[in-house]
Amino acid sequence: LGTGAVSGKVTLNGVNATAVTINEAFAGSTGPGAITLAANAGTAGEWDVAAGALLTADQVTALLEGKLYVIATSAANPAGELRGQITPANVKVTFAALAGSQEVPPVTIAASGMAAATVDALANTVTVHVNATGVNDATAAEVDTAAAGATGPKLVALTKDNVNAGHWSTELAGVSAADVGNYTANKWYVNVVTPADPSGALRGQIDATAAPPPAAATLTQLKTTAFAVCASCHTGGGAALPSSMDLHPAQIYASIVGVASVEQPALKRVAPGDAANSYVVQKLEGAATITGARMPFGGPYLDQATIDQVKAWINAGAQNN
Structure with a gap:
């Protein structure tokens, strides 16, 4: 890590990739490329990091924060067909689907969303990106503390994107060790509030024990x-x-x-x-x-x-x- 030297390969199945890169952004968001991999001429589906590839000091910091990801693009999906976040042992990424049916009491709404939470148990920080549709009029979004089926106090407030009204986020927000313990116990949830549903229109429980969701097919x-x-x-x-x-x-x-x-x-x-x-x-x-x-x-x-x-x-x- 001291030199920023990078080596390795990515093996793909079921996708005709046109490019594979390592980019910089937290889960739930996108960012610029840092390293471009090359297709292996002798092994189908294998993409290799070029000899001598280096990360900058800032990119090494991003790696340790869980802020680098691998993405494979294709002709069918030029913005990305497969993606995987690169996370060190102290960082965990959890995805949560947001729905009105998870609210307490449930809400009927033609809206949906997905939250990506990146938790660093060593630094005691949390990064959350929420991407939602059907709630562009939302007035607030936050991470709260309570188990599924219950409601609780606000832990971290999210900020609305100035361009994309369905995107709310916070990055590297400080939390306590006890808060991280609540995350591990599945007692965090994301709540999105609208004028019509001031107690919550969309909710998603952040289940720290859940396996990553399968890649979404088109x-x-x-x-x-x-x-x-x-x-x-x-x-x-x-x-x-x-x-x-x-x-x-x-x-x-x-x-x-x-x-x-x-x-x-x-x-x-x-x-x-x-x-x-x-x-x-x-x-x-x-x-x-x-x-x-x-x-x-x-x-x-x-x-x-x-x-x-x-x-x-x-x-x-x-x-x-």
């Missing part, structure tokens, strides 16, 4: 995997299910995102940011609470890894991408 990718067979029954134009729902590739987004389920109208087919309460997920998993049959009708059913990709897409905001 809807374009899901059309060829999870949703590939849907249009064979859901043809559109019919008077009742399944043909009343049009799940052809060009219509699937309009047919499921933010649209109430016919079988269970209290649930959205896809509730952006809230996979657990999206009826499509419940139908794919064959939950005990569904009406009718598990989907795809008659099987074969999707494996859990593919369903998790659907969940990741929903929790990332269910974008039409």
Whole structure:
């Protein structure tokens, strides 16, 4: 670390990368490149750090803070298809999906978000970036202290971005060792407040024990995997299910995102940011609470890894991408 010398490689599977770089920014935000890797001519999917690559002193500091990440871009996703934060042993990154259903009491709102919390247990600092949609009128966002299902006092206030109204953040805010203990005990949550919901419109519990979420697939990718067979029954134009729902590739987004389920109208087919309460997920998993049959009708059913990709897409905001 004293010299800033960098070595190593990145191995990719399932992506035709056009570039791989090490960039500087905390989880939940983006930043400039620091190191550019080169494709290995002899090994497909391998990208290597060039000999003699160096980090500056400031970039070494960023590395120790958990502020460097690897990103792979592709022709399909030029802003980034795969990303991974580089974290030392004392730094942990936790993601939390934000939804109105997590508020106490629950709130019904057509909005969603994702929070990324970077906690340094050695320096006792916290960095949080929140990216939300549907709450551009939010008046405050903060990290509070309480377990799921309860409310508690403010720990850290977040600042609203001057350009992106859905982005709130704080970086390297000081907290106490006891506060870090509350984080470890899953007693932190992010709360976003709006004029219509002054006690909270979106909430996400920061679960320090949760595994990182799977990389969110795009809807374009899901059309060829999870949703590939849907249009064979859901043809559109019919008077009742399944043909009343049009799940052809060009219509699937309009047919499921933010649209109430016919079988269970209290649930959205896809509730952006809230996979657990999206009826499509419940139908794919064959939950005990569904009406009718598990989907795809008659099987074969999707494996859990593919369903998790659907969940990741929903929790990332269910974008039409």
